[in-house]
Amino acid sequence: xxxxxxDPQALSIQEGENATxxxxxxxxxxxxQWYRQNSGRGLVHxxxxxxxxxxxxxxxxxxxxxxxxxxxxxxxxASRAADTASYFCATGTLVYxxxxxxxxxxxxxxxxxxx
Amino acid sequence: DAGITQSxxxxxxxxxxxxxxxxxxxxxxxxxxWYRQDLGHGLRLIYYSAAAxxxxxxxxxxxxxxxxxxxxxxxxxxxxxxxxxxxxYFCASKPSGSGExxxxxxxxxxxx
Numbered sequence: 001x002x003x004x005x006x007d008p009q010a011l012s013i014q015e016g017e018n019a020t021x022x023x024x025x026x027x028x029x030x031x032x033q034w035y036r037q038n039s040g041r042g043l044v045h046x047x048x049x050x051x052x053x054x055x056x057x058x059x060x061x062x063x064x065x066x067x068x069x070x071x072x073x074x075x076x077x078a079s080r081a082a083d084t085a086s087y088f089c090a091t092g093t094l095v096y097x098x099x100x101x102x103x104x105x106x107x108x109x110x111x112x113x114x115x
Numbered sequence: 116d117a118g119i120t121q122s123x124x125x126x127x128x129x130x131x132x133x134x135x136x137x138x139x140x141x142x143x144x145x146x147x148x149w150y151r152q153d154l155g156h157g158l159r160l161i162y163y164s165a166a167a168x169x170x171x172x173x174x175x176x177x178x179x180x181x182x183x184x185x186x187x188x189x190x191x192x193x194x195x196x197x198x199x200x201x202x203x204y205f206c207a208s209k210p211s212g213s214g215e216x217x218x219x220x221x222x223x224x225x226x227x
Contacts, residue, residue: 041221102173
């Protein structure tokens with residue numbers, strides 16, 4: 001079962017513009033994470049936001065979390081051609097009595113940044 | 116080099132054959148995971164392991180077997196490969212107390 005659903009599925013912008021991707025999920029979570037995947041490569045962790053946080057920043061990334069609406073957004077400011085990649089949200093829930101974090105990934109947003 | 120590696124990177128096999136995908140990490144992370152990535156499905160968890168000799172099923176475990184006799188290795192075996200198991204397989208690891216997972220480069224498996 002898919003937990004996270006990203007929107008839009010694909011996004012094309014010009015270099016320098018901001019890119020916003022949204023993620024909706026269905027059940028209670030411990031945290032929500034965003035990952036990036038360049039074509040043909042593994043996923044790279046970008047940022048983690050805990051369920052008791054509402055906003056988090058990391059460099060040009062800004063993530064928001066609204067647990068009442070079960071949604072999150074990822075904003076990339078001043079985008080660059082190198083930001084071209086697929087972006088996935090992943091919701092984390094605790095298993096093993098809270099000892100670990102099991103992730104369920106969404107289907108991703110394909111971002112293309114035109115130079 | 117420290118990190119997480121997968122082998123082989125590409126594999127073509129025939130229906131019914133047994134295939135083992137290898138995953139090795141040098142960080143001594145407690146947790147390891149196997150995912151498959153298919154168009155339209157994102158990444159789906161196959162199996163995960165909290166420590167050596169402790170494994171548990173994920174979302175899509177049928178047709179797969181895992182073992183973890185050593186902390187650093189987490190092989191995934193397809194006992195009798197089927198065409199529906201054609202996919203890209205990713206291994207990941209994470210340390211205790213961290214939510215972030217570290218992914219390997221993936222293995223592209225084609226079952227003919």
